[in-house]
Amino acid sequence: MSEKFDVIVVGAGPAGNAAAYTLARAGLSVLQIERGEYPGSKNVQGAILYADALERLIPDFRESAPLERHIVEQRMWVLDEESYIGGHYRSAEFARPPHNRYTIVRARFDKWFSDQVQKAGALLLCETTVKALLRDAQGKVIGVEVERDEGRIYADAVVLADGANSLVATRAGLREDIRAEHAALAVKEVIFLPREAIDARFNLTGQEGAVIEMVGGITHRMLGTGFLYTNKDSISIGIGCMLSDLKRQRLSPVELLEGMKAHPAIAPLIAGGEPREYAAHLIPEGGYDALPQLYGDGWMLVGDSAGFVNAMHREGSNLAMTTGQLAAETLIELFRDKQPATAANLARYRSRLDASFVMKDLKKYRRLPGTLERHRQFLADYPALLNQAAHTMIRVDGVDKRRKEKEILDAFRERRSLLGLLGDAFRLWRATR
Amino acid sequence: MHIVVCIKQVPDSAHIRVHPVTNTIMRQGVPAIINPYDLFAIEAALRLKDRLGGHVTVMSMGPTQAEPALRKAISLGCDDAILVTDRVFAGADTLATSYVLASAIRTLGQERPVDLVFTGKQTIDGDTAQVGPGIARRLDMQLLTYVSRIVEVDPAKRSIVVERRAEGGVQVLQTALPALVTMLEGSNEVRFASTPDMFRAVRATVRHWDRNDAGIEDIKQVGLKGSPTIVSRVFGPTPRAEKARQVPFDPADPDSTAASLLEQLLADVPKVRKELEQRRSPS
Numbered sequence: 132m133s134e135k136f137d138v139i140v141v142g143a144g145p146a147g148n149a150a151a152y153t154l155a156r157a158g159l160s161v162l163q164i165e166r167g168e169y170p171g172s173k174n175v176q177g178a179i180l181y182a183d184a185l186e187r188l189i190p191d192f193r194e195s196a197p198l199e200r201h202i203v204e205q206r207m208w209v210l211d212e213e214s215y216i217g218g219h220y221r222s223a224e225f226a227r228p229p230h231n232r233y234t235i236v237r238a239r240f241d242k243w244f245s246d247q248v249q250k251a252g253a254l255l256l257c258e259t260t261v262k263a264l265l266r267d268a269q270g271k272v273i274g275v276e277v278e279r280d281e282g283r284i285y286a287d288a289v290v291l292a293d294g295a296n297s298l299v300a301t302r303a304g305l306r307e308d309i310r311a312e313h314a315a316l317a318v319k320e321v322i323f324l325p326r327e328a329i330d331a332r333f334n335l336t337g338q339e340g341a342v343i344e345m346v347g348g349i350t351h352r353m354l355g356t357g358f359l360y361t362n363k364d365s366i367s368i369g370i371g372c373m374l375s376d377l378k379r380q381r382l383s384p385v386e387l388l389e390g391m392k393a394h395p396a397i398a399p400l401i402a403g404g405e406p407r408e409y410a411a412h413l414i415p416e417g418g419y420d421a422l423p424q425l426y427g428d429g430w431m432l433v434g435d436s437a438g439f440v441n442a443m444h445r446e447g448s449n450l451a452m453t454t455g456q457l458a459a460e461t462l463i464e465l466f467r468d469k470q471p472a473t474a475a476n477l478a479r480y481r482s483r484l485d486a487s488f489v490m491k492d493l494k495k496y497r498r499l500p501g502t503l504e505r506h507r508q509f510l511a512d513y514p515a516l517l518n519q520a521a522h523t524m525i526r527v528d529g530v531d532k533r534r535k536e537k538e539i540l541d542a543f544r545e546r547r548s549l550l551g552l553l554g555d556a557f558r559l560w561r562a563t564r
Numbered sequence: 565m566h567i568v569v570c571i572k573q574v575p576d577s578a579h580i581r582v583h584p585v586t587n588t589i590m591r592q593g594v595p596a597i598i599n600p601y602d603l604f605a606i607e608a609a610l611r612l613k614d615r616l617g618g619h620v621t622v623m624s625m626g627p628t629q630a631e632p633a634l635r636k637a638i639s640l641g642c643d644d645a646i647l648v649t650d651r652v653f654a655g656a657d658t659l660a661t662s663y664v665l666a667s668a669i670r671t672l673g674q675e676r677p678v679d680l681v682f683t684g685k686q687t688i689d690g691d692t693a694q695v696g697p698g699i700a701r702r703l704d705m706q707l708l709t710y711v712s713r714i715v716e717v718d719p720a721k722r723s724i725v726v727e728r729r730a731e732g733g734v735q736v737l738q739t740a741l742p743a744l745v746t747m748l749e750g751s752n753e754v755r756f757a758s759t760p761d762m763f764r765a766v767r768a769t770v771r772h773w774d775r776n777d778a779g780i781e782d783i784k785q786v787g788l789k790g791s792p793t794i795v796s797r798v799f800g801p802t803p804r805a806e807k808a809r810q811v812p813f814d815p816a817d818p819d820s821t822a823a824s825l826l827e828q829l830l831a832d833v834p835k836v837r838k839e840l841e842q843r844r845s846p847s
Contacts (some may be wrong), residue, residue, distance in 0.1 A: 134763060168595065170633075256762050280758035407581075 132259060136162040138255075138462055139275055139286040141261050141299055143170035145448040146434025147292030148244045149188055149455030155251035157463040162284065163253050164277065164294075166260045171241025175412035176448055177319065177367060179342065179357055180235045184449035188456060193229065197239040197364040200232035200340025204333070208396070210347035210357075211518035214322045215396050226339060228470040234340050234360045234367070235385070236321075250561060264289060265432065266302045271473070272429030275299075288472035289430045290458055292451075297411040297436035305430060306423035311378055312504070313417030315355060317371025318384040320392075322404035328362045332400055333361055344445060345370075347514030349391045353380060354503050354510060356445070357391050359400065366401055368392065371414060373504070384411065416442040419497035425484070443496045443563070450489050457483040494564065502562040508555060512546050565618030565719055567609040567680045568669055569642065570699065571602040573626055573633040574689040587798040597648030598633045601684025607754045608714055609682045610641045611636035616719060618679075619643050621672060625653060625664050631770050639757040639765035644673065650774040658690070663700025663785045664778060669703060679719070680745040693746070700744035708737060709746045717741075724799055727836040 140151040143165035151163045167173035179202070185192050203225040208217035225231065256277075265274040265283060274285035291300050295314065300306045333341040345357035355372030370387045377384065391397060415421070415438035422439075423434050433439070434451030441450060461480040462472065470476050484490045503509050520539045521548055524532075543552060575594040584587070598606075622637040624630050634645035647740045648668045656664065669678055681700070686693035693709070700707040706724075713727040715736065724743050728735045757765070761779040766832045775783065784790060830837040 134759075172595065254763075254766055256766060259759075259762060277759055279756065279762065282759045284759065 133281075133283050133285055134162070135285040136160045136254075137285060137286065137466060138162075138163065138288050138290060138459075140292060142292035142294060142434075142436070143167075143245050143255065143257075144174050144241065144292060144294060144434065144451065145244070145454040146436070146439075146451035147290070148248050149184075149243070150246075150290045150433055150459045151253040151455075152188055152248045152251050153456050153459035154462060155248065155409050156168045156445065157459075157466075158252075159463065159466060161253040162286065163248065163255045164259050164261055164275065164284075164514060165245075165255065165257045167257065169242060169257055170255070171196055171238040172247035174237045174241050175319070175410045176235075176237050177238075177360055177369060178235050178237050178448070179360060179445070179446070180233045180240065181446065181449040182229065182233065184452040184456075186229075186538040188452060195243065197236070197243050198338075199234040199236060200335070200338050201225070202234065202342055203214055203335070203339045204231040204341040204438060206341065207344040208343055208347070209514045209517055210349050210396070211515050212348050213395055213521065214345070214347075214518045216517050216521045217427070221341075224297075230393075234342070234362050236362060246256045261293070262302075264299065264305075266429075269358065272303075274434050276479075287429070287466075288462055288477075290433055290455075290462075291430060291436050292433045292455060292504060293436050295415045295435040295438075297432065300423075300430075300432060300436055303430075305427060306432070309413070309415060309438075310417070310421075312373060312374040313415060313421040313438070314374045315371040315414040315416045316374050316377055316384055317369055318409070318411045319358075319367055319369025319411075320388065320406045321365050321367050321408035322401050322406050323364070323365045324401070324404040328403070329361050329364070329366065335361065345391075346510070347518075348511070349387065349394065350510060350513040351380060351382060351387070352507050353377065353382070354500070355387075358445070359397065365407070366404060368397075368401060373416070374510040375411070375437070386469040404535065413442050414442070416445065416500060418442065419490075419493040419502050422465050422493070426474060426480050427470050428474045431461075431477060431480055433458045435531075440494070441492050441496065443499055453482065453487060453489055457489075502558050504556065506545060506558060508551075509559070513555075516543055516546060565616050565680070565717075566676045566678050567612060567613065567618060567620045567682060568672065568678050569602070569606050569609045569620060569637070570665055570669075570681065570695070571606065571622060571624050571633060571637060572599045572684075572687050572689075573630040574599045574687055575596070577688050582717065582800060587800050596629070596633065598636060599684050599687045599689075601686060601688070601747065601749055603684070603754045604749060604751050605682035605684050605745075606637055606640055606642065607752045608745070608747050609712075610678070611752065612643070612680070612714065612717055612753065614709045616717065618825065619676065621646060623648065623665065623668060623672075625649070625656070625661055625668075627654075628772070633770065634770050635765045637769045638770075639761050641757075641761060645768065645770045646773055647770055648773045648778050650786075651777075652775055652783065652787045655791060656786065657791035657793035658692050658694035658698060659784050659792060660788075660790035662695045662702060663782075663790060664780065665695065666702035667780050668773060668778040669818045671773075671777070677720065679741045680717070680724070681724075681742070683744070683746050685746045685748050696744055696746040701752070701813045703742070706739040706741075706743035708739065708743055710748050711745050711747045712751050714745070714780055 137159040138154050140147045140163045154161045204221035206219045208215040260278045261275045262278045263276045264272045267273050272289050275280045293299050296309050340361040343359040353372040353376035357370040360367040368405050370391050433454040439450040439454050440447040468486050523535050568835040573596045576597045579594045613785045615621050620642045622642040623646045683696040708726050710729045711726045717724045722741045725738045768790040813821050
């Protein structure tokens, strides 16, 4: 006898968990299938949790979720070989509950999230890989087949939350394989340090945390960013660049990470620490124009498997949770009205997405990846110029300030020309407006 | 036929780290798995069930976090799972653990008489290989350790024949049921659960037995109090200085590669080399 559920959710990351949680809470019968040994065992993120998306699902999550530190200080660094120029924003308001952002350890957090999903009534199968989608004669998806004996499991709808390279959707022909120019490859290390050392190095007390987002020389003219996040007794440090750039420049992410760790501004922050974890992850950063078809007869894509990532603002897991929730709400409405999960009916998922911050933000930055890719000056020349400018102005060496200003302007003109500078300003404005 | 398999949830040794100062195992954040040797015990029990029919109960003493290990055993085909769990069991050494498990098996035997108990040869976190024999002794069962193959079990004659790995060879042993068998690694290949079995496992109820359910008679024999073992010192092994050697390999000329390898190996053992040279030139 085959099993049949209202909905099958493939994947137990933030998107899958949000979908399964919402569906189960509404009383639908939900099966969630996870390939890893336990939820979180295969999941990789920086990782920062934006409270808002989770709060909409589980308002009192702060009482039981395993959170590392709440972030009170955000640093933005533009790096050159030996220097950085940047801004820090720290606010006492960030230190007051309810906190807005937290660092988390995904292995622990995902386990907790999955516990909430199971308590809500969803059934979870781990160590089970979905190999194909089942379809009826009309092509409507009616279930999945897993890589175990007697592996056919049926459902009225299948929500695919199986991550950046969504093997299930790709194999089923629902979307194309992710393209190198639409994917970033990020690597990270978790470096353990005594709590007190982290507190002292980042000027923190109690549960406070700080984060540094970095651009510039560390990516070797490739489109990418680096990050450093403080956990309770460890630091997550990582760097990611577009896969197509890495391919072209024949650089391995490991080399980038080693270079970044050796930067004179970063090395002292992690000195004496013990690296204990190393992870790599593909991030779908193609943005709005790379989004595949998001739903069809009996199926929906949520989270990374659809490419819901705001690369500019380093947001992903919140988009995953939100899209998981919106997909679930669409299905709940259909089940309530006894409507089938046809493509026509699932179009309501798209309307929900369009009305949410997810699509609005992705649309706002749709030109950005292309602009930065075509105009490498943003990735290398400007970081260097900004650092030089700061250096020239701050250094006291008997040269008068008017001459220093002229030197800086000349340097900019020499690298980019006056027209180039104007063009760049326009491009940046257009890409982010 | 009622078979009980005793398993333990252990930290995955592939991820384990030893604390540099205290030399104790750092369990924090290390994923938990079924003790690998116990998987062979589970598989041996299931194969007997496949052949002879019967009922397989999987049992573990441990904290409630050990429940996933028991659920996994159910997914492989065990019929029933019991987690013997009580705060008073904490801090147990092998003596106290075998007392608790023996009591629980005795109690379970009142539901359904137990013919066979399987365990792995030892755990990968303690490496003592004492709990299995401890259970057998307390239940007055025949004990078969380091078993590499179950040759035959005859429920009518109440007998079991096994192959046991011993120094210098393999022993073939026959004894009477009830017996306790500790299984060697590689003695079988553990099965992959089917989809219906996965569903059965996630929906199964794992029975939790406290000291009363397990029929513990003497509370002084359990947990830290019932554990006479004293750990006087923990130390890490000194790393061996031996290093791997590289022998240049010429795919076009395997003979000379073999010759140079032999040359290197013989350089370490002059005695053997001399002997060989003498044999090569008998004149």
